[in-house]
Amino acid sequence: MAIGTQSAERSPEFRRFWWGEAVSGMGSGISNLALQTVVLVTLGGSAVEVGWLNSARLLPYLLLGLVVGALVDRVRRRPVLVATDLAQAALLGLVPLAWALGALSFPLLLVVVVLFGTASLVDAAASMSFVPRLVPRDRLQRAHARLDSADAVAQTAGPAMAGALIRVLGAPLAVVVDAATYVFSAVMMASLKDVAEPEPTKPDLPGVRGLAREIGEGARWVYGGSGLRRLAVSTHVWFAAQAVLTVVVVPYAYLRLDLSPVQVGLVFAVAGVGALVGAATSTRLGLRVGTGGAIISTRVASSVGVVVMMAATVVPVGWAAGAVLAAGQLCHGWAMGTSNSHEMAFRQAMTPDALQARTNTTMRSLNRGVVVVVSPLAGLLADRVGYGPALAVTAAVFAGSALLLIFSPLRHARID
Numbered sequence: 001m002a003i004g005t006q007s008a009e010r011s012p013e014f015r016r017f018w019w020g021e022a023v024s025g026m027g028s029g030i031s032n033l034a035l036q037t038v039v040l041v042t043l044g045g046s047a048v049e050v051g052w053l054n055s056a057r058l059l060p061y062l063l064l065g066l067v068v069g070a071l072v073d074r075v076r077r078r079p080v081l082v083a084t085d086l087a088q089a090a091l092l093g094l095v096p097l098a099w100a101l102g103a104l105s106f107p108l109l110l111v112v113v114v115l116f117g118t119a120s121l122v123d124a125a126a127s128m129s130f131v132p133r134l135v136p137r138d139r140l141q142r143a144h145a146r147l148d149s150a151d152a153v154a155q156t157a158g159p160a161m162a163g164a165l166i167r168v169l170g171a172p173l174a175v176v177v178d179a180a181t182y183v184f185s186a187v188m189m190a191s192l193k194d195v196a197e198p199e200p201t202k203p204d205l206p207g208v209r210g211l212a213r214e215i216g217e218g219a220r221w222v223y224g225g226s227g228l229r230r231l232a233v234s235t236h237v238w239f240a241a242q243a244v245l246t247v248v249v250v251p252y253a254y255l256r257l258d259l260s261p262v263q264v265g266l267v268f269a270v271a272g273v274g275a276l277v278g279a280a281t282s283t284r285l286g287l288r289v290g291t292g293g294a295i296i297s298t299r300v301a302s303s304v305g306v307v308v309m310m311a312a313t314v315v316p317v318g319w320a321a322g323a324v325l326a327a328g329q330l331c332h333g334w335a336m337g338t339s340n341s342h343e344m345a346f347r348q349a350m351t352p353d354a355l356q357a358r359t360n361t362t363m364r365s366l367n368r369g370v371v372v373v374v375s376p377l378a379g380l381l382a383d384r385v386g387y388g389p390a391l392a393v394t395a396a397v398f399a400g401s402a403l404l405l406i407f408s409p410l411r412h413a414r415i416d
Contacts, residue, residue: 013192014134014143020188021127022150024085027181029158031092033268034166034174035113036250037261038095042171043106047251051379054246056110058368058375060118065365068125070214072357077126077133078192084123085186091116092179099172124364129356132348140348141283141291141415144341148279151337153272163265218358226350227410231295231343232363234404238299239367241397243374244381244390245306245332252309252387253325258317270326271333278337291342292405292413298339299402305331306395310388349415 039045039053072080094112098104135143165174223229253259253267278298286294309328312321351359382390405411 011134016188016191017130017134018146018150020081020085020185021147022154023188024088024178024181024185025151025154026158026161027154027178029154029268029272030162030165031175031178032158033162033250033265034171034178035095035109037162037166037171038104038109038175039106040251040254041261042099042104043109045106046379047247047382048376048379049106050251051247051375051377052110053113054243055372055375056113057117057120058371059114060121061361061365061368062372064118065121065125065361065368066215066218066358067211068122069218069358069361069365070211072122072125072129072361073214073354077130077357078189080126081123081130081189082186084119084126085182085189087119088116088123089179089182089186091119092175092182095175096172099170104172121361121364125357125361128344128348128360128364129353131344132353132356138415141286141341141345144344145279145282148282148337148341149276151275151279151340153276157269157272160265160269163260163262166261166265214358215362218355218362221351221355221359222362228347228350228359228363230404230408230410231346232366234299234401235343235363236366236370237397237401237404238302239370240374241302241306241394241401243371244378244394244397246371247375247378248382248387248390248394249309249325251382252391253322256317256387257312257321257325259322259325263319263322267322267326267329271329274330274333274335275337278334278339279341280337282338282341285338286342286415290412290414291346292410294342295339295346296402296405296411298335299398299405301335301338302332303395303398303402305329305333305335306391306398310391310395313388345415346413 035053036050039049043049091112095104095109098108098112131143131147132140161177162174165177221228222232250264253264259267282294285297289297305328307328308331309325312324312328315321315324347359347363348356378390381393
C-alpha cells in the first residue's frame with residue numbers, strides 16, 4: 001500500500017529510499033569508469049575486453065532475470081534490498097583487494113563482475129517493484145523523475161570524481177568508494193520501517209512447472225494485450241544501440257581522441273548534466289506532448305547526440321575533441337534523464353502489484369540480454385572497422401527505436 005497521497009514522493013520513507021538509491025548511484029558512476037579503466041590501463045586491454053566486461057556484468061539478466069522476477073514477487077522486498085546492497089559492497093571490495101595482493105587479472109575481474117551483476121539483478125527487481133508501494137499511481141512519474149534526478153547528479157559528479165580518484169589513487173582503489181556507497185544504501189533500506197509492505201501471497205517456493213507458469217504470466221503481460229509490447233520492443237532496440245555506444249565511447253575517447261582520465265571523467269560529467277536537466281524538465285515535457293511523445297523525443301535526441309560525438313574526429317585531439325564529444329554526451333544524457341521516468345511510470349501504471357517484479361525483470365532481462373549479445377560484437381566491430389563506423393551504426397539503431405514508436409498507438413499515450 002502506498003503511503004499517503006499528498007506529495008507522497010516527498011514522504012520521509014521515500015526520502016530514505018531516495019537517499020539510498022542516490023548515494024549508491026553516485027558510487028556506480030565512479031566504478032563504471034574505474035572498471036573500464038582497470039581493463040584498458042591497469043590490465044592493458046582493448047575495446048574487445050571492455051565489451052566482454054560489459055557483457056559479463058549483465059549476463060545474469062539473460063540467464064536468471066525471468067526466474068528472479070518470479071521469485072521476488074513471492075517475498076517481502078525490503079529485506080531483499082538490504083541483503084543485495086551488502087552483497088554488492090562485498091563483491092566490489094574484492095577488486096582492490098586482489099589488486100593489492102597482485103592477483104588481479106581479467107578472468108578474475110569477469111568472475112567478480114558476473115557475481116556483482118547477479119546481486120544487482122535481484123536488487124533491481126526488488127527496488128523497481130517497491131516504488132509503487134511508496135507512492136500512488138498518479139505520483140509515479142514525479143517519483144521516478146526525482147530518482148532520475150539523483151541518477152543524473154551521479155552521472156555528473158561520479159565520472160568527474162572517478163577521473164580525479166583514478167589519477168590520485170589508481171583505478172582499482174577508486175572502486176572502494178562505490179563499495180562504501182552500497183553499505184550506506186543498505187542502512188537506508190533497513191530504516192524503512194513505516195511502509196505497509198504486505199506479506200507475500202505465495203510464500204512457498206514453486207516447483208519447476210509452477211515457476212515456469214509464473215514466468216509465463218509475466219512474459220504474456222509484457223508481450224500480450226497489456227499495451228506494453230511496442231514499448232518493450234523499442235526499448236530492446238534502444239539497448240542494442242546503447243550497448244555499442246557503451247563499449248565504443250571510452251576507447252574512442254582514450255585511444256582515438258587522446259583524452260586523459262580527467263578529461264574523460266569531465267566528458268561523462270557533462271552527460272550527467274544533460275541527464276539532470278532532462279529529469280528536472282521531464283514532467284513538464286510530458287504534460288506538453290504526452291508520455292508517448294516524450295519517449296519518442298528522447299529516442300530521436302539519442303541518435304542526434306551520437307552523430308555529434310562522431311564529429312569529434314574533425315577537430316584537434318585533446319580538449320577540442322573532448323568538447324565536441326561532451327556536446328554529444330550532453331544531448332544523449334538529456335535523453336536518458338528524460339525518458340526513464342516516463343517509461344517506468346507507464347509500465348508500472350499499466351501493471352498490477354502482483355506482476356510488478358515479473359514485468360520489470362522480463363523487460364530488463366531481455367534488455368540486458370541484448371547488451372550481453374551485442375557488447376562483444378561491438379568491441380569486435382570497433383577494432384575491425386573503426387570507431388566512426390561503429391558510432392554510425394549506433395546512431396542508426398537509436399533512430400530505428402524511435403521509428404517503432406512513431407508508427408504506433410503509444411505516440412498518443414498519457415498517464416492521467
